[in-house]
Amino acid sequence: MRLRRLHAGLLIALGLLALPALAETPKATPTAAELIAKSKPSEWRTPDPANLLYMQLPQGRVVIELAPDFTPLHAANIRTLVREHYFDGLAIVRVQDNFVTQWGDPNDDDSGDKSKLKPLGSAKRTLPPEYTRAIDAKLPWTPLPDGDVYAPQVGFSEGFPVARDPASGREWLVHCYGMVGVARDVAPDSGNGSSLYVAIGQAPRQIDRNLAIAGRVLEGMPYLSALPRGSGPLGFYAQAAQRVPILSVKLAADLPAAQREKLEVLRTDSASFAAIVEAKRNRHDAFYAVPAGKVGICNIDVPVRSAPAANAGHG
Structure with a gap:
């Protein structure tokens, strides 16, 4: 027995017998907050005030950024509607659980009085669909590496x-x-x-390319997502008293x-x-013992922040 121990010790000393490797604790993946804190000022953009809508609800302000590079005709028509105060005094009319919150003229509902519809003013009554557009190689494109169920490629462009x-040469915003x-x-x-x-x-991707997408909410989503669900068909509010009034909608450029x-x-x-x-694809920390190794397009939130004091004067 002593000879065996001595022989093993000699082999170890000579580097011929490897000891079991000590398990190393993988380094924790940095969180999004940590990465944002280390970001450079040049990595942030100030949205064009001509593309920002401020929708004032009794609960607070919702900020929406339009996407004129993808749906230019709709962006222009929405600006006209806003500048002519079309949305002021209208309401949130529908909140369908796990789907959408919708706002507009209550008289435009199936059970509404069409004779009392609010005039559209100089805005256009109809528009081409703008469901997709030709791929624009001039715009920035950040592809995701993990594929997608609904499209050959997915990624981010302009936020x-x-x-x-690529086969059809078309691209589109997703829900x-x-x-x-x-x-x-x-x-x-x-x-x-x-x-x-x-x-x-949950992202209703099945309606991609069947409706035009005009933009996205930058701030104030809880005011839209946490509302009581409608009890009528498709989540429409059955009673007028249930609707949330829209106090005003303004264009940031006009303020x-x-x-x-x-x-x-x-x-x-x-x-x-x-x-x-990458951190979302391979998150690992004390809680996430098993990284997913993949990420879907709708599992990534593009960060939005209040501008630092030094930059607060521009935009």
């Missing part, structure tokens, strides 16, 4: 979640949580932006700079955003 089909779409009737050109909705539940929200959005073509994507 928005986008799907692509992730917080994306704002244009409600319509059966006719594809019947959506003009006078009735809008926001996805509040003095001092009255604008000082928000910044992390550039989706930045190194910090790429790090956040």
